Amino acid sequence: MSRIGKLPIALPAGVTITVEPDFITVKGPKGELKQFTLPEVDVKVDGDQIVVTRKSDEKIAKSRHGLMRSLLNNMVVGVSKGFEKKLEINGVGFRLNSKGPQEIEMALGFSHPVNYKAPAGVELKVDKMNLTVSGIDKQQVGQTAAEIRALKKPEPYKGKGIKYADETILRKAGKAGK
Secondary structure (H helix, E strand, C coil): CCCCCCCCEECCCCCEEEECCCEEEEEECCEEEEEECCCCEEEEEECCEEEEEECCCCHHHHHHHHHHHHHHHHHHHHHHCCEEEEEEEECCCCEEEECCCCEEEEECCCCCCEEEECCCCEEEEEECCEEEEEECCHHHHHHHHHHHHHCCCCCCCCCCEEEECCCCCCCCCCCCCC
16 A cells, blocks of 8 residues: 555645546635546545545555545645745846746846746745745746756856755865865
8 A cells, every 4th residue: 555645635724635537636725726637546535634535456556546645636736825945146247137937037147138028826025035936836836946946957067057055055165276
């Protein structure tokens, strides 16, 4: 039995779920998310809980049991609380400017400014040299944060670049001069 899949998901107040044969829709105070259902898994709403069960004991059904439960849990948390990732920008001459809730302009040491436009459903907030990526879809928030970080990854000698707020950069010693 999947350790994650067997856990029920509690529905907070204000969150509704609609289970159809092909799709599951979760609505909450922050928005609405849709997810296709996996054929090896059954999803049932039992009062204020969501219970995920698998149809057989095949290997594929076992692996998708926990996956479906995790996806549903992320949807419930997303429409009720939301997700966010924090990024820090370090470097001399590096700047971060907001051009609206979904677009930022960055000076990252290149000869030109770098503009980034976030996809729909993701919001970017700038606070000096910190950037907060927030939204209701966990996958989309993580992908957006990873794309922004990939514009200028932190380097190991001075730590310049874009890094996650909770990330630690292993520093290397420079050349040993005489």
